[in-house]
Amino acid sequence: MSTSELMTGAEIVLKALADQGVQHVFGYPGGAVLPIYDEIFQQEKVKHILVRHEQGATHAAEGYARSTGKCGVVLVTSGPGATNAVTGLTDALLDSIPMVCITGQVPTHLIGNDAFQECDTVGITRPCTKHNWLVKDVNDLARILHEAFYVATHGRPGPVVVDIPKDVQFAKGRYVGPKNIEHKTYRPRVKPDQTAVKAAIDLIATAKRPLLYTGGGVINSGPTASKLLRDFVKLTGIPITSTLMGLGAYPASGEKWLGMLGMHGTYEANMAMHDCDVMINIGARFDDRITGRIDAFSPGSKKIHVDIDPSSINKTVRSDIPVIGDVAHVLEDMIRLWKAAGHKLDQKALHAWSKQIETWKARDCLRYRPNKDVIMPQYAVQRLYELTKDMDTYITTEVGQHQMWAAQFYKFEEPNRWMTSGGLGTMGYGLPAAVGVQMAHPKSLVIDIAGDASVLMTMQEMSTAVQHRLPIKIFILNNQYMGMVRQWQQLLHGNRLSESYTEALPDFVKLAEAYGCAGIRATKPHELDAAIKEMIKTPHPVIFDCRVANLANCFPMIPSGKAHNEMLLGEDVADEDVGNVIDAKGRELV
Amino acid sequence: MNAHLAATGSAYFLDTTKKEVETHTLAVIVDNEPGVLARVIGLFSGRGYNIDSLTVSETEHNKHVSRITIVTTGTPQVITQIIHQLDRMVPVHSVADLTVQGSSITRELAMVKVAGTGEKRVEALRLADAFRARVIDAGTTSFIFELTGKSDKVEQFISLMVPLGLVEVARTGVAGISRGPEGMKV
Ligand SMILES: Cc1ncc(C[n+]2csc(CCOP(=O)(O)OP(=O)(O)O)c2C)c(N)n1
Numbered sequence: 001m002s003t004s005e006l007m008t009g010a011e012i013v014l015k016a017l018a019d020q021g022v023q024h025v026f027g028y029p030g031g032a033v034l035p036i037y038d039e040i041f042q043q044e045k046v047k048h049i050l051v052r053h054e055q056g057a058t059h060a061a062e063g064y065a066r067s068t069g070k071c072g073v074v075l076v077t078s079g080p081g082a083t084n085a086v087t088g089l090t091d092a093l094l095d096s097i098p099m100v101c102i103t104g105q106v107p108t109h110l111i112g113n114d115a116f117q118e119c120d121t122v123g124i125t126r127p128c129t130k131h132n133w134l135v136k137d138v139n140d141l142a143r144i145l146h147e148a149f150y151v152a153t154h155g156r157p158g159p160v161v162v163d164i165p166k167d168v169q170f171a172k173g174r175y176v177g178p179k180n181i182e183h184k185t186y187r188p189r190v191k192p193d194q195t196a197v198k199a200a201i202d203l204i205a206t207a208k209r210p211l212l213y214t215g216g217g218v219i220n221s222g223p224t225a226s227k228l229l230r231d232f233v234k235l236t237g238i239p240i241t242s243t244l245m246g247l248g249a250y251p252a253s254g255e256k257w258l259g260m261l262g263m264h265g266t267y268e269a270n271m272a273m274h275d276c277d278v279m280i281n282i283g284a285r286f287d288d289r290i291t292g293r294i295d296a297f298s299p300g301s302k303k304i305h306v307d308i309d310p311s312s313i314n315k316t317v318r319s320d321i322p323v324i325g326d327v328a329h330v331l332e333d334m335i336r337l338w339k340a341a342g343h344k345l346d347q348k349a350l351h352a353w354s355k356q357i358e359t360w361k362a363r364d365c366l367r368y369r370p371n372k373d374v375i376m377p378q379y380a381v382q383r384l385y386e387l388t389k390d391m392d393t394y395i396t397t398e399v400g401q402h403q404m405w406a407a408q409f410y411k412f413e414e415p416n417r418w419m420t421s422g423g424l425g426t427m428g429y430g431l432p433a434a435v436g437v438q439m440a441h442p443k444s445l446v447i448d449i450a451g452d453a454s455v456l457m458t459m460q461e462m463s464t465a466v467q468h469r470l471p472i473k474i475f476i477l478n479n480q481y482m483g484m485v486r487q488w489q490q491l492l493h494g495n496r497l498s499e500s501y502t503e504a505l506p507d508f509v510k511l512a513e514a515y516g517c518a519g520i521r522a523t524k525p526h527e528l529d530a531a532i533k534e535m536i537k538t539p540h541p542v543i544f545d546c547r548v549a550n551l552a553n554c555f556p557m558i559p560s561g562k563a564h565n566e567m568l569l570g571e572d573v574a575d576e577d578v579g580n581v582i583d584a585k586g587r588e589l590v
Numbered sequence: 591m592n593a594h595l596a597a598t599g600s601a602y603f604l605d606t607t608k609k610e611v612e613t614h615t616l617a618v619i620v621d622n623e624p625g626v627l628a629r630v631i632g633l634f635s636g637r638g639y640n641i642d643s644l645t646v647s648e649t650e651h652n653k654h655v656s657r658i659t660i661v662t663t664g665t666p667q668v669i670t671q672i673i674h675q676l677d678r679m680v681p682v683h684s685v686a687d688l689t690v691q692g693s694s695i696t697r698e699l700a701m702v703k704v705a706g707t708g709e710k711r712v713e714a715l716r717l718a719d720a721f722r723a724r725v726i727d728a729g730t731t732s733f734i735f736e737l738t739g740k741s742d743k744v745e746q747f748i749s750l751m752v753p754l755g756l757v758e759v760a761r762t763g764v765a766g767i768s769r770g771p772e773g774m775k776v
Binding site (some may be wrong): 122123126127130131132134151155156183184185186188309310311313314315 | 621624625628629632636667670671674675677678679680681682683
């Protein structure tokens with residue numbers, strides 16, 4: 001089609017998506033997007049995945065994006081369609097996930113009239129998107145859509161909304177292609193300042209107890225960044241820990257790996273954070289779940305902070321050497337300058353540092369009391385890992401204890417294999433995220449490590465999985481409690497378990513059957529392996545009801561009011577004492 | 591070290607030190623597109639920053655570019671955050687901290703209505719003259735003065751008018767620009 005020909009707004013939407021290379025759109029129809037759905041019906045390039053709730057569409061797009069590095073795309077109707085998408089947009093904003101969400105809007109002349117299914121979508125989504133647009137003229141539509149993809153995927157990635165009134169979808173206008181469409185002025189910096197990189201390298205070279213603290217920024221930067229990170233570790237011999245969002249950038253089997261850090265991170269990672277003398281933060285943001293008390297956070301270290309977003313620098317923790325840029329570019333320069341300068345760390349000091357770390361590792365902080373009669377949740381994740389590690393596996397999670405156990409006990413060797421809601425902590429993320437991941441990787445094994453409470457928040461997407469033949473596996477660590485809430489109530493509120501027990505949970509096996517997929521249950525440790533194997537070989541979606549110990553707590557933990565070097569290890573606390581580890585003031589504030 | 595930080599017994603901490611706050615004037619060049627002002631204001635309310643004064647107007651019509659001048663108070667760290675947070679917004683072209691740049695000029699305009707007769711009326715006129723305020727409306731019992739100047743001059747004039755029959759005040763808020771030949775990046 002020649003570009004001078006006029007097209008309807010709806011045609012422009014589909015053409016723009018196709019030209020952007022979009023293959024999958026997660027969505028749900030309604031009055032204000034019917035013209036676009038009519039176009040979807042009449043073309044084959046873009047496949048639409050019908051979800052069961054718009055929140056599901058957003059999390060599916062997140063899982064899709066996170067597992068592929070591509071931009072996730074969502075299509076929803078006006079009013080309730082848009083408001084249902086708000087949770088996923090906020091989730092994507094906090095975890096820096098690229099997403100374009102197209103919302104229908106009532107016709108332009110009705111905007112502001114409290115029309116049927118009208119809401120102020122750009123107003124509501126302004127604080128939960130990186131940017132948003134209301135398209136009032138069909139001749140702006142193509143440009144705005146291409147700009148939207150540009151903004152979502154450049155710089156620190158994030159969600160954007162394009163709100164398209166129904167009359168604009170019908171109106172005819174000119175189409176322009178994506179070539180040369182950036183944004184008028186938005187130009188995030190990707191290449192770092194060389195003097196900053198040089199200063200960083202020179203500081204690292206003087207370190208006696210260096211530590212790499214990496215985050216989701218490494219994953220977002222792409223596979224090259226992970227590769228360069230591994231090269232840098234190899235080159236320098238610096239030990240490495242990561243946030244929840246950064247797992248997989250450095251392999252868990254790697255020699256220098258300390259495990260995850262933070263509130264439920266490993267003892268060795270947190271102790272190393274506390275005692276290091278040079279901290280190299282790459283693509284992480286000093287989140288409060290990582291730092292604990294800021295005043296006691298790594299008091300003796302000089303800090304290098306690499307981030308693509310200047311507003312992350314000095315936000316909570318002062319950094320001595322900020323480096324603004326994309327992680328892959330920065331690491332490339334760091335490696336080049338390190339080699340050029342002929343730097344080598346003080347080997348004696350590094351050796352002593354490794355020895356120190358070994359003694360912390362020897363505490364074996366993830367140890368738990370094994371049980372012959374009940375499945376311990378940690379054991380369940382360990383078995384799941386052992387039985388799936390040699391397969392092409394992707395893991396998503398919900399939010400709660402199971403999420404932390406998954407992060408602690410499932411070992412990630414590669415980036416983009418781990419999808420979890422870190423920043424917003426959205427229960428109900430994992431199941432629809434698995435739908436998105438499976439869509440992108442139809443042949444892979446996609447498992448949602450779930451909690452019984454979380455999974456009920458978006459359970460309806462099982463129906464999506466069945467419809468689209470997505471053989472996702474929902475592995476529920478069923479403790480019948482909102483375990484993480486119960487644990488905090490035990491720690492902070494005298495074990496008064498206010499509303500954290502879920503009465504009348506469904507029979508998950510029957511529920512699976514009702515959805516037309518397979519249900520599997522394991523209640524005893526000795527049944528577990530066979531049941532997991534059965535799940536893996538089932539070619540359909542599966543809900544796995546793994547009955548685990550009801551009252552297990554997630555350790556280690558940096559309790560309220562404590563610093564990194566005052567972690568609570570599981571072995572330290574008998575269940576009766578758990579309630580006494582946090583003082584009264586701390587209870588007010590966590 | 592860090593003795594000023596209260597031991598709250600929490601993962602979050604309370605910083606009890608009284609940090610010096612500073613007042614800064616920021617100039618922000620933005621695309622004049624729908625919602626841009628809401629975006630800027632939403633940033634301030636959403637993140638708990640202060641706005642002491644805010645003015646906005648399109649300054650380059652052919653490019654649809656507006657200039658926003660914001661006067662804000664905060665610790666140096668917060669001021670830096672505000673600048674970075676503004677700068678990363680998609681429709682923001684550039685941000686300048688006029689206070690840090692030092693040699694810049696800020697002005698605001700006020701219209702001040704004063705009602706009174708006799709001695710008070712004469713005194714109001716005399717003070718207006720001293721402040722170089724112009725009379726832009728006059729009746730037998732009231733005046734409206736127009737005054738341009740730095741905010742503290744405007745403040746001072748208004749407080750002097752209170753005993754002389756101040757009725758109401760309309761102020762534009764602060765506009766600012768840096769001295770010298772260079773302009774802001776548009
Ligand atoms: C949408 C939402 N609502 C509430 C919370 C608060 N919350 C955090 S963890 C949790 C309990 C999760 O329980 P479950 O899914 O059973 O997981 P478990 O902790 O037992 O592993 C709750 C209610 C949340 N994170 N998200």
